[in-house]
Amino acid sequence: MEPLSGHPEWRSDTTAGSTHADVYTRARIARTGLLALNRDETIYYFAATDHDGKPLTETCTYEITGKPLPGQWWALTLYANDMFLARNDDDANNVGSSDMVAAPDGSWTVRVAATREGAANWLSTRNSSAFLVNIRLYQPDKAVQEGKVPELPVIHRIACAAQSSS
Amino acid sequence: MKRYLVPLLLAIVVAVATHAAVIEAIPVMLMRGAMSRMLSHGSSNQWLAAKRVTAQSRTVIRPSPELAYSACVYDLSQGPVHMRVQAMNDYWSLSLFEANSDNFYIADNRTASGGVDIWLLGDRPANGPPPAGVMIVRSPSDRGIGLIRRHATNAAQWPQIEAARREDRCESVQ
Structure with a gap:
């Protein structure tokens, strides 16, 4: 999958769940998102890199900034490199339209790091290794169903832990 | 040189055919694996209610x-x-996936605000018509997965989810 135009960190497979998907797409979706819904119902966006193209990693701290997405509801979920939720007890693997703390204009910021540090919105990276952020946009607006790419959030790398030398 | 041409072409044809067969088989194998994992928690033709997703x-x-x-x-x-x-x-939805992982049917809170009541049919015909109000949906394969998704953001919503689940049905038509 190619990065989306204007959103270098995000990729999306609009044929997910579609009966029109070719055999390669069907094989890839089955491997990475079995039982995915089709684009009329849900659109999935994935980021494995930050806005500058660097891989997302537990050793760094990030901020995701964005605005409400055009659909009935949406959520950002962080997955570890095995495609499951990271094995930690932080209860901070998901934040979305129902619980996001946003500014009066609707904009929001999510801290993506191993510790919360008082952030209003937080996704924990603890035990996630090289992680993935997934946006689910449920019942997207008609224009998005028909192929328009909405204004997606931006993933900024803030800092990384110093590499230990051996 | 000529004597290598036929075996070479044959090898290429076999390689391409094998590649195509493997790619085609991946979703089927993964669906089979998912069905097998689900059936380790119960039997076919019954809803298996998953616990709240955790780490x-x-x-x-x-x-x-x-x-x-x-x-x-x-x-x-x-x-x-x-x-x-x-x-x-x-939000809630019912999606049906055939044996090759295709999502061939979906209903949700927008399209079926009163819920879903269907007879799912494969190759084998029904003995009679469904009761009034029950719609027929044809599955391209005899086996597959039905999946209900219900929006539940916190533990306080789970009693409502459990109440709805008690009304759900997935059962053979006798």
């Missing part, structure tokens, strides 16, 4: 912590299966 959940990749999932591995080899899904005020 320990490992049944299906990339689970959503905001959704309550119920799955039914349907088997139409003995006849139709009756599926009923209780509506809720918040």
Whole structure:
């Protein structure tokens, strides 16, 4: 999958769940998102890199900034490199339209790091290794169903832990 | 040189055919694996209600912590299966996936605000018509997965989810 135009960190497979998907797409979706819904119902966006193209990693701290997405509801979920939720007890693997703390204009910021540090919105990276952020946009607006790419959030790398030398 | 041409072409044809067969088989194999994992928690033609998704959940990749999932591995080899899904005020959907992972049917809170009541049919015909108000849906394969997703953002919503689940049906039509 190619990065989306204007959103270098995000990729999306609009044929997910579609009966029109070719055999390669069907094989890839089955491997990475079995039982995915089709684009009329849900659109999935994935980021494995930050806005500058660097891989997302537990050793760094990030901020995701964005605005409400055009659909009935949406959520950002962080997955570890095995495609499951990271094995930690932080209860901070998901934040979305129902619980996001946003500014009066609707904009929001999510801290993506191993510790919360008082952030209003937080996704924990603890035990996630090289992680993935997934946006689910449920019942997207008609224009998005028909192929328009909405204004997606931006993933900024803030800092990384110093590499230990051996 | 000529004597190598036929074996070479044959090898290329076999390689291409094998590659195509493997690619085609991947979704089928993964669906089979998913059905097998689900059936380790119950039997076919019944809803299997998943617990709330946590960091320990490992049944299906990339689970959503905001959704309550119920799955039914349907088997139409003995006849139709009756599926009923209780509506809720918040988001819910029923999606049906055939054996090759294609999502061939979906209903949700927008398209079926009163819930879903269907007979799912495969190759084997039903003995009679469904009761009034029950719609017929044809599955391209005899086996597949029905999946209910219900929006549940926190533990306080789970009693409502459990109440709705008690009204759901996935059962062979006798």
